[in-house]
Amino acid sequence: MTADSKFHHGEAPDVAPIIEMQNIEKHFGNIIALAGVSFDVKPGECHCLLGDNGAGKSTFIKTMSGVHKPTSGQILFEGKQMSFSTPRDAMEAGIATVFQDLAMIPLMSVTRNFFMGREPTKGVGPFKRLDMDRMNEIAMTEMREMGINLRAPDQAVGTLSGGERQTVAIARAVHFGAKILILDEPTSALGVRQTSNVLATIDKVRKQGVGVVFISHNVRHAMAVGDRFTVLNRGKTLGTAKRGEITSEQLQDLMAGGQELAKLEGSLGGTV
Amino acid sequence: MSEDAAQAVRDERMKAEGLGARILKRPELGAVAGFILVTVFFLLTADPAMFTFSGIVNFMTPAAQLGILAIGASLLMIGGEFDLSIGSMVAFAGLFFAAATVTLGLPLIIAIPATFLLSAMVGSINGIIVIRSGLPSFIVTLAFLFVLRGLSLVGLKIATGGSTQLRGVREAVEGDWLAPFFSGDAFGALFKVLADAGIIETFNNGAPKVPGLPIEIVWFVLIALLATWVLLRTPVGNWIFAAGGDANAASNAGVPVRKVKISLFMVTACCAALVAIITVMDAGSTDARRGFMKEFEAIIAAVIGGCLLTGGYGSAIGAFFGAVIFGMVVIGLTYTDFDQDWFQVFLGGMLLVAVLFNNAIRKRVTGER
Numbered sequence: 163m164t165a166d167s168k169f170h171h172g173e174a175p176d177v178a179p180i181i182e183m184q185n186i187e188k189h190f191g192n193i194i195a196l197a198g199v200s201f202d203v204k205p206g207e208c209h210c211l212l213g214d215n216g217a218g219k220s221t222f223i224k225t226m227s228g229v230h231k232p233t234s235g236q237i238l239f240e241g242k243q244m245s246f247s248t249p250r251d252a253m254e255a256g257i258a259t260v261f262q263d264l265a266m267i268p269l270m271s272v273t274r275n276f277f278m279g280r281e282p283t284k285g286v287g288p289f290k291r292l293d294m295d296r297m298n299e300i301a302m303t304e305m306r307e308m309g310i311n312l313r314a315p316d317q318a319v320g321t322l323s324g325g326e327r328q329t330v331a332i333a334r335a336v337h338f339g340a341k342i343l344i345l346d347e348p349t350s351a352l353g354v355r356q357t358s359n360v361l362a363t364i365d366k367v368r369k370q371g372v373g374v375v376f377i378s379h380n381v382r383h384a385m386a387v388g389d390r391f392t393v394l395n396r397g398k399t400l401g402t403a404k405r406g407e408i409t410s411e412q413l414q415d416l417m418a419g420g421q422e423l424a425k426l427e428g429s430l431g432g433t434v
Numbered sequence: 435m436s437e438d439a440a441q442a443v444r445d446e447r448m449k450a451e452g453l454g455a456r457i458l459k460r461p462e463l464g465a466v467a468g469f470i471l472v473t474v475f476f477l478l479t480a481d482p483a484m485f486t487f488s489g490i491v492n493f494m495t496p497a498a499q500l501g502i503l504a505i506g507a508s509l510l511m512i513g514g515e516f517d518l519s520i521g522s523m524v525a526f527a528g529l530f531f532a533a534a535t536v537t538l539g540l541p542l543i544i545a546i547p548a549t550f551l552l553s554a555m556v557g558s559i560n561g562i563i564v565i566r567s568g569l570p571s572f573i574v575t576l577a578f579l580f581v582l583r584g585l586s587l588v589g590l591k592i593a594t595g596g597s598t599q600l601r602g603v604r605e606a607v608e609g610d611w612l613a614p615f616f617s618g619d620a621f622g623a624l625f626k627v628l629a630d631a632g633i634i635e636t637f638n639n640g641a642p643k644v645p646g647l648p649i650e651i652v653w654f655v656l657i658a659l660l661a662t663w664v665l666l667r668t669p670v671g672n673w674i675f676a677a678g679g680d681a682n683a684a685s686n687a688g689v690p691v692r693k694v695k696i697s698l699f700m701v702t703a704c705c706a707a708l709v710a711i712i713t714v715m716d717a718g719s720t721d722a723r724r725g726f727m728k729e730f731e732a733i734i735a736a737v738i739g740g741c742l743l744t745g746g747y748g749s750a751i752g753a754f755f756g757a758v759i760f761g762m763v764v765i766g767l768t769y770t771d772f773d774q775d776w777f778q779v780f781l782g783g784m785l786l787v788a789v790l791f792n793n794a795i796r797k798r799v800t801g802e803r
């Protein structure tokens with residue numbers, strides 16, 4: 163089955179990476195969440211980050227997006243050493259992230275959430291104000307592109323369905339992710355149509371030269387769009403494989419951390 | 435495509451939403467409803483003099499003094515924090531301002547900015563401690579409630595050589611060109627013209643009964659308008675709602691949450707300083723009890739105005755009406771046959787009703803989650 167063949171795949175571009183993470187360690191008190199992880203993202207590729215629950219994937223991408231400061235290790239952004247002290251810094255450098263918890267404010271409207279922190283304005287000097295019409299229009303359009311027709315842009319995010327909310331977060335990151343787009347399990351709550359939209363969007367932005375980091379527990383989704391695959395296990399990398407160097411079965415075994423998958427009833431076997 | 439466009443305008447999954455339902459979603463609804471209720475109550479029970487022009491100015495003056503604090507408090511509450519030290523801040527800023535003008539003899543052009551600067555500094559200390567420690571602002575500012583009140587007492591004794599009252603402010607600022615912006619009445623000339631034309635009430639000698647609009651009312655209205663504009667129409671307003679709604683999510687989404695919160699503490703302290711400057715110049719003196727309990731009254735006005743105690747929701751216009759309700763009740767009772775001390779009972783009742791009401795509204799807005 164090669165349903166994935168409809169996606170473009172970067173021929174492992176031999177260009178300099180946009181961001182290079184070297185030997186990243188992250189400790190929380192006495193808990194070692196990351197024990198030296200190296201990872202890089204090149205323009206126009208989709209680099210999948212895979213691994214078991216608690217492997218450290220979310221922690222790792224949070225060091226990339228300015229949420230956590232690594233305990234040790236180096237971050238090179240476009241060749242220069244970089245230390246993002248806030249997510250805002252990372253965003254200004256062109257890194258947009260869909261966090262696993264989505265980073266949405268339930269009491270605020272879809273539009274206000276969409277532009278939170280990067281609101282477009284009109285007018286000058288003291289009369290500078292939010293450009294509400296443009297904000298509403300962009301939010302609605304971007305959502306429609308992802309396959310969700312919102313009822314109204316001023317609906318509170320708290321009243322959206324789980325998948326709708328996830329789509330707002332994805333649409334927001336796609337809209338603002340100028341150089342790097344990080345997606346932490348973006349399809350966990352999505353319907354079939356919306357999932358294929360997200361995968362198609364990854365493909366689209368990759369063609370525009372954006373580097374994508376894609377975290378997923380679904381091997382088929384990863385195989386469909388990934389150019390490279392890095393597997394994390396217990397805070398360390400098990401290695402990085404290029405597309406074509408590894409089969410879904412091998413990848414699935416690595417993702418399980420080398421442990422046997424529970425034997426499934428015959429009728430369920432092979433469909434995970 | 436035209437079908438698509440039509441769909442963007444109307445969605446078949448939406449019921450038509452009447453004006454009523456729209457209004458029901460506004461945070462200031464409770465305060466406006468309360469305002470109407472209280473007005474009707476006093477129209478029925480109070481001496482009609484309460485609703486003459488001079489009567490209105492009479493209750494709007496204390497409402498304005500509280501309201502300036504309440505608007506600051508409401509912005510801070512929407513941003514997810516409390517400041518229990520604003521009452522003490524009024525005393526502290528009042529002492530500093532009085533000492534600057536009387537003891538040091540500084541002109542207002544220096545004394546007023548210096549007072550704001552000092553207050554902003556104290557506000558930022560509050561904010562930085564709250565942000566750095568991650569402690570609830572309730573506790574940190576409770577400490578400052580006592581620290582600032584104590585400092586005001588000690589400072590007064592030093593400045594006066596043992597007394598807890600510092601007099602002579604009026605004489606010290608007399609003739610200063612900045613004084614009319616912070617004391618007395620505004621639009622005096624206009625009121626004179628209106629009185630001569632017979633549009634407003636006059637005394638027998640032809641002078642208007644109300645010589646002008648007390649300056650604090652002008653500040654109150656301007657600040658309410660400015661705060662509403664900032665909250666609803668600027669990026670900073672969006673950041674305030676976001677920081678109060680979920681500080682972690684807001685920060686992850688790129689909102690400079692720390693800066694927003696510390697600035698809000700500074701704004702609140704500056705509101706206290708403004709009230710201090712106006713009331714000290716008005717009274718001509720300051721004492722250590724200035725602003726006593728005002729922190730609670732300001733928070734009550736903000737809550738009546740629709741602010742959620744958990745942050746992320748509320749309005750400055752609501753706080754405006756909350757403060758007006760406050761002024762009406764405090765002063766209005768003197769126009770009725772009721773004992774004035776009913777005021778506290780009334781206030782507690784209002785607060786309880788407002789909190790219950792806001793809670794219901796919030797569930798409506800977030801779809802009961």
Ligand SMILES: Nc1ncnc2c1ncn2[C@@H]1O[C@H](COP(=O)(O)OP(=O)(O)OP(=O)(O)O)[C@@H](O)[C@H]1O
Pocket residue numbers: 190193194195213214215216217218219220221222262
């Ligand atoms: N703030 C924190 N304080 C302490 N421990 C943490 C913190 N954040 C993460 N950890 C620990 O670090 C480890 C990695 O967590 P992380 O969220 O990165 O896992 P993950 O790979 O994203 O898992 P999942 O697939 O379930 O999302 C976990 O064992 C977690 O308990």
Ligand SMILES: [Mg+2]
Pocket residue numbers: 219220221262346
């Ligand atoms: Mg995770």
